[in-house]
Amino acid sequence: MARVVFLHPDLGIGGAERLVVDAAVALRSRGCRVQIWTAHHDPTHCFSETLDPDLPVECVGDWLPTSVFGYLHALCAYLRMIYLAFYLVFLSGVEYDVVVCDQVSVCIPVLRLSRPRKKVLFYCHFPDQLLSQRGGALRRLYRAPVDWLEEITTGMADMVLVNSLFTAGVFRETFRSLGGVHTDVLYPSLNTHSFNQAPTEEPGLQGLLPEGTSCTFLSLNRYERKKNLGLALEALAALRARLAPGLTAGLHLVVAGGYDERVSENVQHYAELKELAAGLGLEGCVSFLRSPSDSLKVSLLQGSAAVLYTPSREHFGIVPVEAMYCCCPVIAVQSGGPLESVADGETGFLCEPTAEAFSRAMEKLLRAPQLRRDMGHAGRRRVQEKFSLEAFSDQLHGYILRLTQ
Template sequence: MARVVFLHPDLGIGGAERLVIDAAVALKTRGCSVQIWTAHYDPTHCFSETHDPDLPVVCVGDWLPTSLFGYLHALCAYLRMIYVALYLVFLSGLEYDVIFCDQVSACIPVLRLSRHRKKVLFYCHFPDQLLTQRKSTLKKLYRAPIDWLEERTTGMADMILVNSQFTAGIFRETFHSLSRVQTDVLYPSLNMHTFDQSSTETRGLEGLLPEETTCMFLSLNRYERKKNLGLALEALAILMCNLPPGQRAGIHLVIAGGYDDRVTENVQHYTELKDLAEQLHLGDCVTFLRSPSDSLKVALLQGSTAVLYTPSREHFGIVPVEAMYCCCPVIAVNSGGPLESVADGETGFLCEPTAEAFSKAMERFVKEPHLRRDMGEAGRRRVQDKFSVQAFSDQLYGYIVILSQ
């Protein structure tokens, strides 16, 4: 029985966290001993599986700052994860065979200090250095050593996995010294059991929307500017202008996603989006939800006409997969992970990242109601074939067996 420890910076609510939880659960069901170690864990702001006593979550180092006066977030994240790794190796007394870490590779050299060398599997969601802008010389100077450290430490892992073919290509382009390192693709899976359970909040969904709602579009993403959530609002505004008055009354948009009061950007961007909705005169046809529960999220997906997935060059994106499993078509930007998850014209539409392109796709669902049913059924079949828990579990367990030998 392999003993696996997961190291993750912040066990909140997001695509990376979803993958870590699914990976831990998958290995636990295969008989592995599993623990999750993190620098931050809030039981009220996490996925429900972490409440399972058979899936231990160990939180250390949360007293360390996440930023200094609102700056140096990356440096603080690196220091927090290095502390977690030091605690695990030197103070915990825990016996383990494989370390699964993601997002922050700076902890890998510390893991090498273990008296009995353990194997390290690093899962690359996307190179961290590509997730931040360098508009000033000072920012470039600050990021230079961090970027160098990311590349150097990533290469120290015994095995590197990525979440899509798109990310595999970006990995080779970004980490030049690692261009010949083998990176296998492990697509994130979907915990279908969660979605198969009848939602306890489905009936409560009616109270969230105007009674005359006949066509609901859903944007499901964290409140971060890089997710380009404003595109959904702008597309809705154009759609409303193009529809006759009789059809406008039934159109509604729900913007829902992860929200954390500790994250300044979440707080600011939530306000920015509400202001944009007012500027576009959409106040009565948009509902904003912060950190919806798992059951409410399922109810939203099941009740939506289509999901609007607005990020560009998203490394994978689990939301389109979740939507398709719920028989909900997806309108997504034609770049990044959705190119691999969404079948254009079959399970949804891949569009240019413009409000005009998104509004045209939305208009088709309004005027051709059968598309929701036909594309929804095709999407569910695609997820079952390509992103099943069984396929994910078999592939991941195979890697763990290789590393633990």
Template structure:
């Protein structure tokens, strides 16, 4: 079905509009053909209004997961859904600009709860904060909703099941949390055992499970053995193209950020976390400079930009580590570290020559250099829209050097990347998929509501 065919009628509509999904018309005929007028009216009231969606996210800051939630919320809202985002932390000075739109309701509860205990128990505290958010939503908020989009933390799903009228829950798994931590001591293993069990158990309680790539889907099956029979559908992160299609403001956004004479700019865009391997970009730049003659080195510059939060010790520590590494490699004048860049700065940088954020970079006509594993394998065409390399400084530096020495190749790859994004519908397809998953959950909820009404009258 196309998006137009899957749109629901507005709340104030007294009849089913033309855009009402065909499956609703068919199911209405099948399920309601011989039943009472009151039950029919009850069913259609539940169907013929906008779908009410609540997003649950642990920390609505600046990062890839937050970008996905915000883009998904904006996308569903643009398709006529009533949308709210609930979170345990929200800072208006450290967030994506879309969340400051008064038409997109963001509710923060439970921020008074600790994020750690003396620098430890981060996962446990995150679980408790999300459980509190879910309890508040279900029992204290008075908010009516049809579908819940639960992001990252699954432990709150059992609480959501306590709703008087059970709602449908979509759980989005970016990556199994238990694989993102180390277990070097016996105490850490003991601490993680019940948390890992809870993660797997509660994830399986969702009505629908979504993952961000085929790679993650494979890891999901390998990690959660008890969920091997559960289908995890792939919903790739969407791209808000409006941000990139706005009139150019590069001059103002990059003023004072780049040194004069910069002729070739490389960009690494990731959160300041050790697992992102940001040091690889610095090591690759050092290897690149050593392979080029003196005259070609002068105009090369690297910008390391990404999400940064003073409340997160790892962000602070890793930022310092990267600065020290740059000094060791004698790159102080060749690297700019940018913490939590604004949307305009990010767009301006991506409109330059190079990017390591695959889909956004390709849409901005930037060739991509990425590690040959995980998500980039599904989005980057090696040798066509960029290069997929081994995670070594030598491999990355060779790809960087090739783009420097062959300007036409750089332009061709940039154009091929944008065409790939457009041709493969990496934008519209993701939005359509999200709408389909949400409406499918709403469809199940509406049928369950009708069945309750039917049996109560039988």
């Protein structure tokens, strides 16, 4: 029985956190003893599985700062993860065989200090240095050693996995010195348990949507500027401008996603989007939801005409997979992970990241209810064939066995 510890910086409710939780649950189902170690875990802002006593979550180092006067986020994240790894290796007394870490690789040298040495598996969602803006000369000076550390420490893992072929290509382009490092693709899966249960926590969408709503589009992503959520609002405005008044009356957009009051960008961008909606004349046509529950998210996916997935060059993105499993077509930007998850013209549409392109795809689905149903059923089949939890569990367990043999 392999003993596996997952290390993750902040166990909130984003896509990376969903993958960590699903991976832990998957290995536990294969007989592994699993723990999750993190620097932050809020029981009121987390996935329900992390509250299960059978999936222990240890929180260490939350007293360390996440920034210095709103700056140095990367450096603080590095320090928190180094402390977390140091505590696990030297102070915890926990026995384990493999450590799985993601997002922050700088903790790997500390993990390699364990005696006897334990194996380290690093799951690369996307190079961290590509997720932050370069800025001016001072910022580039700050990022240079941080980026160098990311590359050097990533290469110190015993095994490196990536979440898509797209990320594998970006990994090779970004980490030039790691040309000899082999990367296997492990697509994120969908833990369908919560999607298969009838929503019970919420009264449904009746109290959420305005009376008379006949067609709902859904944007589901964290309140971050890089997610380009404004594109969904602009697409709705473009669609309304082109349609006859009779068709616009029941049209509604729900913008929902992860929101953490500790993150200034979440707070600022939420206000920016509400201001943009007002500027586009969409009052009464848009609802904004912050950190919806799993139950409400399922209701939204099941009740929407399509999900508008607006990020460009997204490394994978679990939202399109969730939508397709709920028989909801996906309209996504034709770059990054959606090129591998969404079948264009079959389970949704892949578009240029413009309001005009998105609005035309929305119009096709609005005018053709049968097309929505056909795409929805095709999407569910695609998830069952390509992104099942069973296949993910088998593949991940195989990697763990390879490391422990």
